[in-house]
Amino acid sequence: MLELKWIDVYYGNIQALWDVSLSVKEGEVIVIVGSNGAGKSTILRTISGMNKIKKGSIEFGGQRIDLLRADEIVRLGVSMVPEGRELFPRLSVRENLELGAAYIDRAYSRRTETLQWIYSLFPILHERGSQLAGTLSGGEQQMVAIGRALMSRPRLLMFDEPSLGLAPLMVDEVFKTVTKVSQEGVTILLVEQNVRQSLKMAHRAYVLENGRMVTKQSIDVDPEKCILCGECVEICPVSAIDMTVNGQPENPGRDLGRRVSRKSQ
Amino acid sequence: MNRLISGKSFIVLIVLAVVLIFFYPRVMDSYFLHLTIAIFLAMILASSWDILARTGQVSVGQAGLFGIGAYASALLYQWIHLPPVLGILAGGILAVILAVGIGYLTLRLRGIYFSITTIAFAEALAVIWLMIPDITGGAMGVSTPPLFGGNRILAYYLILAILALVIMTVWLIEKSRLNFAFTAIRQNEDVANVMGINPTRYKVLAFMISAFFTGLAGGFYSHYNTYIIPYEVFGLNVSIACLVMPIFGGLYTILGPVIGTILVKVIEEFLRVTVPYGHQIAYGLILVVVVLFMPDGLIGLWKKRIKPLFLKKSSVG
Incomplete structure (x- = not known):
């Protein structure tokens, strides 16, 4: 459904993404994990058309979209829940x-x-329908933001850090709603720092470090194979990957090599 | 909306105001009529500036559009004796055409680029006008016979009609989907973009609407004043006035620019009589005071401070 092939993205003269490829199939929940500044949000911004690529291609539903404007891409059915929600408080x-x-x-x-559909998904929004959005709690605001994105009837919905700035209980709530939306048949691409919880609901995941995909293929997130170690997950997802499960990475990088070897000891 | 005044008395007030506005020129003397026309003209400039400001764009070159409108109608009269009302319309249309050109060049950029370009645009026009005196009349300016043979009452009704058109346009924008698009662009262009809004298109549209009315005002001014020179109509004074009045009154509202204009103009007129030189310092002072102490302008002050006082009183009594 969505196919990124070897894209390079720059902010001015500064390169933010190197040779990033990823694919999302219809009905999947895909998570991109990575630490701060790895370029996760940049990927979403690029797909939605706010950043332009220098190299590579982006296809959505068999059509190249990397040359379209952001408002044209939304019309094709790619919607985004922006980081920090960005509602209209008044x-x-x-x-x-x-x-x-x-x-x-x-x-x-x-x-x-569509509004009725969203109210049935999030009954709380029906109750709060006439309330000013600025007076809602963070979690409820996040639901409004998700609802607003769903109002455009997307085929692919992208989330930029939906758990950002929310209390742990609300984070659970938000991830539940993401699952709910997925069950409604909307394909989901999620960017998260909260690795453990986002991997629980994902079909596949990609790991991004310093603007590069750590593995060429997406990694398996089957909990039985347990690709995550316990403690350091929240700090650095890369160090948590057991490479033996997924084979050797294409381009491990200097840092990564050291960490992997440390882990295997 | 306004719970201070009930629906019925609100309608009565509006009817009263309309009647007053209509019969005003019959009872007022020539000086006050002239002052009122000047205020209405400034209101048009202020309200049309505010339309563009709703998209988050600050134009500091409204004088360019104003001057184009003024010169278009004055020169068209001089060349082909085009009737003033048509000339005024032509001024508005020409301003729109220029706005489209500048808009598409600069409104796709973000931040201050547009503001800088608009200053340069107005100043460049003033210089160009001085460079080709054969066509433009140069520093000597252009003069036209008085509007409607000098009948101020008819001039009053004409400017009133234009003002009504502006206010109605602003009202329609507020009621329509356009307002959401403008607000979304002002708040966060990226979010507006992923909601399916093409920011450049809407910003250019806002600039076009703004330019049209500013051009009309310019056309009216040239015929009413009977005489225009480049440094006056293209001057920075006009551009600054366009933005001080709405900021003073309250941005992004219908009433803000209207109230702001009345007060600024009255203060200016008062100072003009009492302080012979440099009365325009009022603009600077107002701007500083507003930015420091009442960022939402007079409307914001009313909503936050004064209206609650009234409501408290009425609920007690």
Whole structure:
């Protein structure tokens, strides 16, 4: 469904991504993990059209989208829940939701139907419909943000750090809603620092370090094979990968090699 | 909305205001009529500046559009004796065409680039106008016969009509999906973008609407004033006035620019009479005071400080 092939992305003269490839199939939940500044958000920004690629290609549903503007890409069915939610605090919950469909004709004509669907997914939003979005709790705001993205009737929904700045209990709640959305048939691409919880719900995962994919293939997240060690996961996902499960990485990098060898001792 | 005034008395107030506005020129003397026309003209400039400001873009070159409108209608009268009302319309349309050009070049950039370009645009026009005096009249300016043969009452109704058009446009924008797009772009362009909004298109649209009314105001000014020179209509004074009035009154509201204009103009007129030189320092002082003490302008001050006082009183009594 979504296919990134060997993309390079720059901010001005500074390169942020090197040869990043990834693929997302219909109905999957894919997680990209990596530490701060690894370039996770950049990948999402690039897919949604806010950053342009210098090299490589991005295909969505068999069509190249890397040359399209962000607003055209949304119309094709790629929607994003932005980092930090970015709601309109002075508008009501309902207005915030309706905004998600207001500028996409395909979604605008079905907006009441979609709204009912979202209310059935998140009954709390129905209760709070007329409340100002700025007065909601962080977790509820996150649901509004997810609802707003769903209002555009996406086929692929991307989440940029949905657990950011939320209390642990709310984080659970948010991940549950992501699973719920996935069960509704929406394909999901998730970027997270909260590795343990996001891997629990993912079908496959990619690990990003310093703008490069650590492994060429996505890693398996079957809990039986337990690719994660206990303690250091939250700090550095890369050090947690047991490479013997997935074979040798294509381009391990100096740092990674050291860490892997330390782990195997 | 405004719970201070009930729906019925609100309608009565509006009807009263409309009647007053209509019969105003019959009862007022010439000086006050002239002052009112000047205030209405400034209101148009302020409100149209605010339309663009809703997208987060600060234009410091409204004088360029104002001057183009003024010169277009004055020169068209001089060349082909185009009736003033049509000339004013032509001024508005020409301003829109220029706005599209500048808009597409600079509004795709973010931040301060647009503001800088607009200053340069207005200043460049002033220089160009002085360089080709054969066409533009140069520093000597252009003069036209008085509007409607000098009938101030008709001029009053014309400017009132334009002002009504501006206010109605702003009202329609506020009621429509456009307002959400403008607000979204102002708050976060990236988020607006992933919501399916093309920021450049909407910013250019806002600039076009703003330019049209600024051009109309310029056209009216040239015929009403009967005489224009480049450094006046393209001057930084006009551009600054355009942004001080709405900031003073309260940004992104219908009433803000209107109230801000009335107060700024009254203060200016008062100072003009009492302080012979440098009364324009009022603009600077107002801007400083507003930015420091009331960032939401007069409307914000009313909503936050004064209205609660009233509500408390009425609930007690």
